[in-house]
Amino acid sequence: MHPARQIAEIEAQVKAICESYGARSQVEKAPLKESVRIVRERFAFIAPEEIAGAYRLWACGEVQAAGAEMYGGQFNAAQLGKILGAYCEKRRPVVGAYLRERQQEAWEQKKAAHGKAWKDYYENNFEKIIEQLKGKAHSWQAVGAHLYDTALRRGLIRFEPGEAQQIYEEALQYAHKEAQGACDEGRKGGKSIFQLRELEKAAADEKGIEERAKEIARKMSVFRKLLSDGASQKQEKP
16 A cells, blocks of 8 residues: 555544544544554554544453543543453454465465466476486486376377287386385384384285386386387387
C-alpha cells in the first residue's frame, strides 16, 4: 500500500473509533499523528481496517487491555497502542497458523513450478542429457531407471528378439545376489536379530525381488543400449 494512502486510512480509522468509543471531541493533530506513527512502526503487519475490529473485540471483552479506558472522553495514542497490542497478542496463534499455511502453499507452488521446469527441460533436452551421461556413467548402477521409459517411448532403445528377456534374467540373478549379500553383510556386521529377520524376509520376497529386477533391467538396458562404448542405435523392437 502506498504510504500516503496508508496514513489516510489509519487516520480515518482512528477518527471513527473516537466517535464510536466515547471521545467527546475530535481527535487533535498531535495524538492523531502519534497514533499513525505507532500503527506504522509497531503494527505495520495489520491492515488499517483491523483497528476498528480490535476496538470492537475490546469493547466486547474478548480482548483485555489494562489501562485502555478513555478517561474524560479524551482519546490518546497510548490507549490505541494498548488495545492493538492486546489484539495482536490474541491473534498471534491464528496469524502464526495462517503464515505457516501461506508458507506451505508458497513452498508447494515453488516445488510445482520447479518440477514443471525440470520436466519441460527433461523432455526438450532428453537426447542432450543422454549425451552428457556418456563418459560419466561407467556402469548401469550410475543410471536412473526413469530414463528407460523415455528412451523406449522415443524409439531410442530397440531390442533384438529375446534380448529384453535375457537382460531381465540377468537382472533377476543380480537382485537375488544383492538381497542375499545384504543378509550376509548383516550377519557379519552384527545386525540385531530383528534387523536380520527383515533382511531375510526381503531376500525371500519373490515379488519384491522381481520388482527390483525390473528396475535393474531398465538401468542395464539404458546403459548398454545408449551409454556404453558399444551402444548401438540400430536395433529392432521385440
